[in-house]
Amino acid sequence: MKAYIARKLLALPLILIGVSLLVFLAIRALPGDPARLMAGPEATQTAVDDMRTRLGLDRSLPAQYADFAYGAVRGDLGMSIKSKLPVVSEIGERLPYTIALAITSYLLAILVGVPAGMAGAIFRHRWPDQIVMLLAIAGASIANFWLALMAMNTFSVSLGWLPLLGATSWKSYILPSVSLAVLPMAIIARMTRSSMIEVLSQDYIRTARAKGVPAVTIYWSHALRNALLPIITIVGLNFGSLIGGAVVTESVFNWPGIGRLLVDAVRYRDYPVIQGVTLVAVTGVVVMNFLAEMLIAALNPRIRFD
Amino acid sequence: MKSSSLLAIGVIAGALYSPIAALASTLNVMQTEAPRSMDPGDQTATYTAALLDPMYEGLLARSSDLTLKPALATEWKSDDAGLVWTFKLREGVTFHDGTPFNADAVVKNFARHLDPKRGLAASGRLRTFIDSVTAVDPMTVQFKLKHPYPAFLALLTTGACLMVSPVADAAGTIGSKAVGTGPYKLAEYKSGEYVLEAKNPNYWGGAPKGVGEIKWTWTSEPSVMNMALQTGDADVVSPLPPAFAKQIDANPDMKLNKSEGSAVFWLALNTKLKPLDDVRVRQALNYATDRAGLVKAIMQGYATPANSPLAPVTPGYDKTLASYTYDVDKAKKLLADAGYPNGFEMSTIVQEPDARLGEVLQAMWAKAGVKLDVRRMESGVWAKAAFADPVGKQTDGTGSVVASWSSGVNGADLQFRPLYYSASAAPAGANLGFFNEPKLDEVLDKAASTLDESARNALYVQAQKIVNDEAPHVLLYTTQDLYATRANVKGVWVVPGGQIEVKDATKN
Numbered sequence: 001m002k003a004y005i006a007r008k009l010l011a012l013p014l015i016l017i018g019v020s021l022l023v024f025l026a027i028r029a030l031p032g033d034p035a036r037l038m039a040g041p042e043a044t045q046t047a048v049d050d051m052r053t054r055l056g057l058d059r060s061l062p063a064q065y066a067d068f069a070y071g072a073v074r075g076d077l078g079m080s081i082k083s084k085l086p087v088v089s090e091i092g093e094r095l096p097y098t099i100a101l102a103i104t105s106y107l108l109a110i111l112v113g114v115p116a117g118m119a120g121a122i123f124r125h126r127w128p129d130q131i132v133m134l135l136a137i138a139g140a141s142i143a144n145f146w147l148a149l150m151a152m153n154t155f156s157v158s159l160g161w162l163p164l165l166g167a168t169s170w171k172s173y174i175l176p177s178v179s180l181a182v183l184p185m186a187i188i189a190r191m192t193r194s195s196m197i198e199v200l201s202q203d204y205i206r207t208a209r210a211k212g213v214p215a216v217t218i219y220w221s222h223a224l225r226n227a228l229l230p231i232i233t234i235v236g237l238n239f240g241s242l243i244g245g246a247v248v249t250e251s252v253f254n255w256p257g258i259g260r261l262l263v264d265a266v267r268y269r270d271y272p273v274i275q276g277v278t279l280v281a282v283t284g285v286v287v288m289n290f291l292a293e294m295l296i297a298a299l300n301p302r303i304r305f306d
Numbered sequence: 307m308k309s310s311s312l313l314a315i316g317v318i319a320g321a322l323y324s325p326i327a328a329l330a331s332t333l334n335v336m337q338t339e340a341p342r343s344m345d346p347g348d349q350t351a352t353y354t355a356a357l358l359d360p361m362y363e364g365l366l367a368r369s370s371d372l373t374l375k376p377a378l379a380t381e382w383k384s385d386d387a388g389l390v391w392t393f394k395l396r397e398g399v400t401f402h403d404g405t406p407f408n409a410d411a412v413v414k415n416f417a418r419h420l421d422p423k424r425g426l427a428a429s430g431r432l433r434t435f436i437d438s439v440t441a442v443d444p445m446t447v448q449f450k451l452k453h454p455y456p457a458f459l460a461l462l463t464t465g466a467c468l469m470v471s472p473v474a475d476a477a478g479t480i481g482s483k484a485v486g487t488g489p490y491k492l493a494e495y496k497s498g499e500y501v502l503e504a505k506n507p508n509y510w511g512g513a514p515k516g517v518g519e520i521k522w523t524w525t526s527e528p529s530v531m532n533m534a535l536q537t538g539d540a541d542v543v544s545p546l547p548p549a550f551a552k553q554i555d556a557n558p559d560m561k562l563n564k565s566e567g568s569a570v571f572w573l574a575l576n577t578k579l580k581p582l583d584d585v586r587v588r589q590a591l592n593y594a595t596d597r598a599g600l601v602k603a604i605m606q607g608y609a610t611p612a613n614s615p616l617a618p619v620t621p622g623y624d625k626t627l628a629s630y631t632y633d634v635d636k637a638k639k640l641l642a643d644a645g646y647p648n649g650f651e652m653s654t655i656v657q658e659p660d661a662r663l664g665e666v667l668q669a670m671w672a673k674a675g676v677k678l679d680v681r682r683m684e685s686g687v688w689a690k691a692a693f694a695d696p697v698g699k700q701t702d703g704t705g706s707v708v709a710s711w712s713s714g715v716n717g718a719d720l721q722f723r724p725l726y727y728s729a730s731a732a733p734a735g736a737n738l739g740f741f742n743e744p745k746l747d748e749v750l751d752k753a754a755s756t757l758d759e760s761a762r763n764a765l766y767v768q769a770q771k772i773v774n775d776e777a778p779h780v781l782l783y784t785t786q787d788l789y790a791t792r793a794n795v796k797g798v799w800v801v802p803g804g805q806i807e808v809k810d811a812t813k814n
Contacts, residue, residue, distance in 0.1 A: 032686025036693065038342075039427045040350030045734045046422070047430030054425030082342055083497040084481030094498050149529055157536045164537045165523070165530070166499060254525055256498035263526075264340055269686050 008290055015286055016279065020072065023278045024065050027271055034081055034269035055081060057271075068275060077279070078272035082264070087276040091258060095280065097167055098250070098257035102242055104177040106235065109184040114231065116185075117192025118219060124197060132189060139186030144245055148179040148252045165254040176253045180245050184238055191234050195227040229300055236292020240285045331518035333795070333813055335806070336531055336540035340524045341501060344484040344492065345475075346468040347419060348426045352712070352804045355465050356544070357522045360503055360809035361402075362468035362486035365393055365412070366459055370799045370807070372619075372715050374459055378407060378469060378487065388454035388757045395445045399510045401471035402484075402491040409441035414472040416449075428466035454755045456762060457717035464716065489514035489809055499523070516797065516810050535560060535790055541813060542798055544789035544806040548606040554790045561795075564608060567787040568617040568714030568802040570721070571609075572779040573654060573667070574707045574738040578696045581650055582705060582739075588777035590640035592630035594674035595667065599632070601783050603666050608788055612781035615721060615773045619802040621759070622718040622766030627774060629781070637674040649675020652705035656680060657688045660708050663782070667708075693733045696740055707738045710785075714803035718766040722750050726773055741778035 035052035036043070043051070052058050056067070071078055077087035120132040155175060156164040163172045199205065200223055208218050243259070250259035258277050265273035337356065342349040346358045365379035379393040399407040416439040419429040435455040442448050451458065461467055471485035484492040489511065490503040501522040505514050523540070525531055528547035534540035535554070546554065546562070555562040575582045575591065582588060597611035613629030616622060641649060656664040664680035671678050683691060691698075692707045713720035724730050728747050730737040746769060753765035773779070787800045797811040 030686070031690045032684075033690055036689050037686060038349075039430065043350070043427070043430045044434070047425075047427075047433075048733075050422045050425035050429075051427060052425075054423075080497075082340075084343060084345075085497060090497060093496070097498075149527075152530070152533055157533050160537070164533055164539050165525075251525075252527055252530065254499070254523065254530070256496065261498055267685065268342070 005294070008293075012286060012290075016283065017069075019282045020069065020275065020279055021065065023275055024068060025061075027269070027274050028061065030269070032269050034271060037268055038081060068272075072279065077276035080265075080273045081270045082268045082273070087272045090261060090273060091276055091280055094256055094258045094261050097255060098243075098246055098259060101173070101176055101180060101246060101249070101255065101257060102239075104173050105180040105242065106184065108177055108181040109188055110231075110235070112181075113185040113188030114192050114224075117189040118196055118224065118227075120189065120193035121196030121200060122219060129193075132193070136186040136189045139182045140190075142182065144179060144183065144248050145252060147182060148175070148249060151175050151179055152252075167256060176249050176255055179252075180242070180249045183245060184235070184242065187234055187238065188231060191230050192227060195230045196223055199223045199226045225299075229296055232292055232295055232299070236288055236295070239288040240281075243281050243285065331813070333517040333520045333542065333808060333811055334540050335520060335522050335542040335544070335808055336534050337522065337524050337544055337806075338526060338528075338531070340497070341522070343427070343481050344495060345426075345470060345480040346465040346486075347415075347428050347470060348481060350428050350465060353524075353544075356804075356806045356808075357501055358465075358468070358484060358486075359488070359805065359807060360490035360516075360520055361484045361488040361492060362470070363488050364462050364464070364467045364469065365395075366462045368460075368463045368715070368801060372802070374463065377463075379462075382459075388755075389451050391449040391451070391458070392442065393447050393449075395447065396510065397445060399487050400508065401469075401474075401487050402506060403471050403474055405471045405473045405485075407469065407487055408444050409447045410444070411469060411472050412447045413439050413441050414475070415467075415469050418475060419466055426466075431461070432466050454757060455719075456754060456757070457719055460716040489516070490520060493519065514809065515812070516808070517813050520808060520811075535792065538792065541795050542789065542791045542806065542808060542811070544800070545804055546788040546790045548608045548788060550790075551606060551608060551788055559793050561791050561793055562788070563790065563798075563800070564786045564788050565800060566610075566617075566619050566802060567712070567785045567804065568619050569710045569712040569785045569804070570612055570615065570617050571660075571663070571708075571710040571782040571785065572612070572615075573782065574709065574725075574779050575777070576696075576699055576705050576707075576739050577742070577778055578740045579652075579700065579705055581644060581646060582652065584644045585776060586640045586644040587646065587650075588780075589630070590637040590644070590674065591671065591676065591780050592777050593633045593637035593640065594671050594676065595630070595780055595782070596632040596670055597629070597781075597783060599670070600663070600666060604663050605783065605785060608786045609783040610786070612783050613774075614770045615725065615779065615781060616718055616766070616770060617712070617714065617721075617784045617802070619715060620713065620718055620721060621715075622763040622770075624767045624770055627767075627770055629774070630777075634673050641675060646675075649677065651677040651679065653679040653681055653703055654706040654708055655688055655691050655704055656682055656708040657685050658682055664708055667780075692738055693736075695733055696731075706780075709736075709738065711736065712803040715801065718763075718769070719750065719754050722746075722766070722769055722773075723754075726750075726769075726778060739778050741776070743772060743776055743778075746772045746776075 035048050035055060035057060039048045039051045080087055080090055116132045120129040123129045152164055155162045162174055208222060246259035247263055250257045251263050262277045337353040339353050341354045341357050342351050346362050363377045366374050367377035369375050378396050380396050382393045384391045401407060418424050419426060419432045435452050437450040437452045440448050469487060470480050474480045474485040489506055489509045491506045493504040494502040503520040505518060531543045532550040535543050551562055554560045575588050577583055601607060601609045601611055613627045614623060654664055661682040668678040668680050711725055724736040726737060726741050726746060727750055728742040731740045732738050749765050749769045753762050756762040787804050789800055789806055791798055795811060795813050799807050
């Protein structure tokens with residue numbers, strides 16, 4: 001186990017180097033020229049060339065990457081081309097908002113998804129199950145973006161109950177969290193249902209029932225604990241898709257997180273910001289996956305790492 | 307486990323409270339994009355210019371009747387050739403950081419643009435015609451131009467020529483922290499959320515008339531703009547997407563404002579590519595275009611069909627020019643004369659927001675036998691493809707580009723030269739179809755050195771005729787500038803082209 005953790009920790013920097021190189025090359029392979037975008041359509045070619053020199057984009061790719069990597073190691077991700085602020089402070093200012101949104105969304109997804117999935121399993125093939133499954137299918141297939149706009153129109157514009165934009169009070173969290181939670185909620189509900197169904201058919205549950213253990217104890221204490229493993233796996237491994245969802249949700253709700261920062265950065269080909277945000281997001285995903293694996297191992301001693 | 311959940315709670319609690327609450331004395335303005343810089347000399351976007359406007363001033367300013375008026379300069383004169391310009395500066399002006407405004411500050415402001423090493427985004431145009439800027443005495447400056455330039459005074463009111471504090475510029479902070487001389491100064495810039503501007507108590511013009519604070523936010527989502535206006539999250543939205551105009555107009559709590567704009571939309575034809583090198587083919591495409599239909603379909607009627615490469619607000623515009631009527635038979639005949647009785651195939655590249663424009667053109671031109679392949683592109687990709695050189699466009703098979711241009715009230719030269727002058731052929735400039743017409747070059751050069759306004763405008767009428775005859779573009783329409791406010795907002799206006807002016811706005 002210890003050796004496994006050590007190996008994982010050693011692999012982390014290698015993963016980050018690989019990812020940073022990939023991101024660095026991928027955004028430079030994108031068509032579109034930051035110097036042209038910065039200088040504007042009315043700029044002469046000379047002005048665009050001057051801008052390119054100023055941004056250091058006229059240097060060779062290895063030189064640019066070396067600069068980026070050396071800076072990143074020292075905690076300096078460069079300056080945003082657009083806002084002229086250090087990328088580290090741009091991300092630092094936005095990251096708490098994204099993390100806060102991610103946590104509220106996941107809590108919501110788990111608090112609704114797990115009981116819903118359990119209900120589906122317990123009342124299998126009866127109407128509660130059918131409702132849960134219908135909602136789960138809808139939740140997994142509905143466009144996040146559309147849902148967000150509908151929710152805004154209903155709860156902010158028509159009813160006036162909730163703030164429309166930004167992060168100004170606890171109420172601001174409700175609409176973005178819900179619209180971000182819908183997809184993981186649906187996935188968690190389905191996973192919980194199928195894994196509960198499997199657990200409930202096991203011999204030890206039948207034995208417990210025969211012994212007269214109350215249904216509540218069976219469901220919550222015996223079955224759920226064993227059904228938890230796949231749920232944790234889903235939660236841990238789906239962190240990446242949550243970041244993806246945040247890009248859309250944050251843009252629609254003017255949420256000051258890194259998702260919106262990334263969208264703006266891509267539009268202006270703000271290379272340092274794209275690199276920085278991607279690096280931070282990938283680190284988050286890798287760390288979350290690692291934590292999920294550790295948690296699974298801790299909960300299920302039968303899982304061996306070697 | 308415990309410490310990580312504590313951390314999470316702390317993070318949420320920290321994020322929950324934002325310091326700015328909505329105040330009655332705050333004017334909330336929402337635009338379509340985030341500011342690109344706090345330095346007016348390092349950006350060229352209309353919406354950034356609008357946001358910077360309350361904080362910065364130039365030597366001259368434009369009033370709401372669109373005439374030029376003194377600002378940081380009180381008077382000016384030029385020699386007979388229009389080459390040497392002398393400006394008397396306003397006394398007793400200081401920048402927001404306390405730096406005095408004087409000839410030295412003006413010289414430093416222009417020196418940074420004339421220095422190619424700085425590579426500022428807005429410098430390019432100034433470098434083409436300003437030779438030098440010198441201080442005659444502490445409150446007098448003199449500009450030497452390389453050649454007469456009719457748009458010179460108008461340009462002094464725009465981004466590149468707005469005065470930034472030379473101290474802040476030297477410190478390298480001007481890009482993220484605005485320091486000008488305007489009636490408002492920067493209070494807070496949260497790059498992900500808003501720009502907040504507060505009244506400048508030391509303004510040379512006396513206490514500002516407008517609201518206490520101006521708060522700028524932005525969204526790229528048109529329906530969010532509309533909703534923000536409904537909920538009162540925004541007092542002003544600019545530009546208003548035409549799709550929402552009727553709904554806003556019908557609501558007594560809101561005001562829809564529309565005025566003649568200056569953005570001319572067109573489709574630049576690649577004159578180096580067969581069969582578009584044939585003027586008859588280019589004319590045929592013009593005849594095959596139902597401009598009134600486009601205005602209705604794309605702009606919900608909030609635009610004017612184009613009959614000239616100039617917008618109606620641009621000095622020199624000739625409204626009597628006969629534009630191409632919608633005449634499919636004539637288009638077919640011209641195509642047959644050119645040797646394409648069965649039409650031909652060509653492509654056009656459009657940015658995502660203009661995609662529908664491309665599709666409507668596709669349907670219109672199909673009636674004349676022209677098969678248009680519409681290639682939608684994300685803006686960064688489009689910019690690269692649009693500014694490709696002839697070889698690049700040949701390789702990509704780019705037959706035409708859908709785009710728009712807005713020189714507005716700053717003069718016809720700023721519309722003609724970048725778009726049609728032979729030396730502006732892409733990638734050097736925005737002559738995206740590589741149009742090359744020595745006759746036009748000559749007229750434009752002559753107009754640029756003609757100081758008499760009516761003689762100059764007569765030359766621009768000639769230029770409009772040449773462009774219409776040679777048809778390097780399919781001219782589509784000039785948009786109206788649309789913006790909306792809550793009904794309690796007064797004193798907002800828009801410079802043709804879309805720059806919203808809110809520094810004198812009030813809200814009750």
